[in-house]
Amino acid sequence: MIRNIQTVKDLAKQGKRLDSRSFSEYRSPVTIETSVSQTAEGSAKVQIGDTIVMAGVKLSLEKPYNDTPNEGGIMINVELLPLSSPDYDPGPPGIKAVELARVTDRSIREAKAIDFKKLCIRKGELAWFISVDILTINDAGNLFDAICLASLVALNETRLRPFDEATGVVDYKGTTDTKLPILKQPLSVTVYKINGALMVDPSRDEEEAFDSRLTVAADEDGIISALQKGGSAPLSVNEVSEMVDLALTKIGELRVIMEKK
Template sequence: MKTNVKKQILELAQQGKRIDDRAFDEFRPVSIEYDISVNAEGSAMVSLGNTKVNAGVKMDVAEPYPDSPNKGNLMVGLELSPIAAPQFEPGPPSIDSIEISRVIDRGVREANAVNFEKLCIKEGELVWQVFIDEYAIDSDGNVLDAGAIAAIAALANTKLPKLDEENKVDYKEKNSKKLELRNVPLACTVVKIENFLLVDPNSKEEEVADSKLTITMSEHGIHGIQKGNGVLTEQEIAECITLAKKATDKLRKQLKLK
């Protein structure tokens, strides 16, 4: 079964084609639905082809971390909920889900997607804490890139809650102050199947891939790299970066962030 799929993918690749009629350097169609959950400070459902991820941002106040006393805290979690695919199992987060969460987290953090210094309330004492929680609801491969888009979409949709006189969060009072996006990091996963490099693998391509590389990029450059299974040559890594730059630049222009 797996070898048949691989054979089909390779035969098409030799003609420059993919099983879902895409170019090698093309993401699947992306759509965003905002405000999927009113109790979140910001929320969005992102579809990347048939892969769908729900994301929400909750904000709270907390003590800053000792190594960043003047910066807000960030925490990203993505659950591969068992509703999303028959192979996802209920229970504590799988290693895949932890890895995906951490790669998305690093992208948002390193690209300074939001100005974390503006999220400081009182240096060394009180800062905003930003929780981005995501849940896959349908998986057709590459949940990571979909999750990275969903994180940015939910952040772009975020309004800061109000603080009362005692610096407690009042969730009932809606504030109109938006969390400002400074930069748009996007993750781009490239898989190698024999000698072909394909961007944004669907589940069939993902399953037969020999190796995998995820590159998170913004307009300012590369912010994160995560190699998956398999091996890649220096030349192939350079090609992956070229593909990722082209694909993320195009996607960034298409995204309707609000």
């Protein structure tokens, strides 16, 4: 892959980007499509510029964990499909996929976005467990934000399946109107630092040229539920403050797009 790394760095210093966007500007359009998989209990496809990801939710009835006998649970898995970029090879998830999944997981778990107690059917015996799988269809940069958005939309779209309370057997061909008990709507925005400049929604060229990045997840009240710094360059407290401000503003804008859907 041919990438314009030096040019991205030079432009950043002049306050410019390769595609003439401003530093705080997302690529357009940001589109959200739902019900992209009828076999999933909830699903969504998110497109930011040329970046496309798909999220699907599967539910299962299982025995709760011993330390939380009256709660269900959630598992988030990200697959960087070799279908989506020449950069990815077939095989088990690498560290990039694991980081994406764990940051998304924390943004939801730490915000207490889902009322896990409401997922419990019989204490110590039966509860709903949620699996969210997010797969990349085309990686043109900024997977962090696309994945978090797709996960949340898929969770919001999810409807429980009918089940037999005595046996705990789920009827996967049936449908109900019951939604997941979602209490909060955490979204994330990642701010990149390149040659002193702070910007959002990087292209792949920009991602390759970055010095550091900060992913910020926050709910509708602006309460931060996950942070993840990446990259080898350190950040000052002032920079973190500026990055969080930018992220919170952009999270608000993404939320408007999500709610319009």
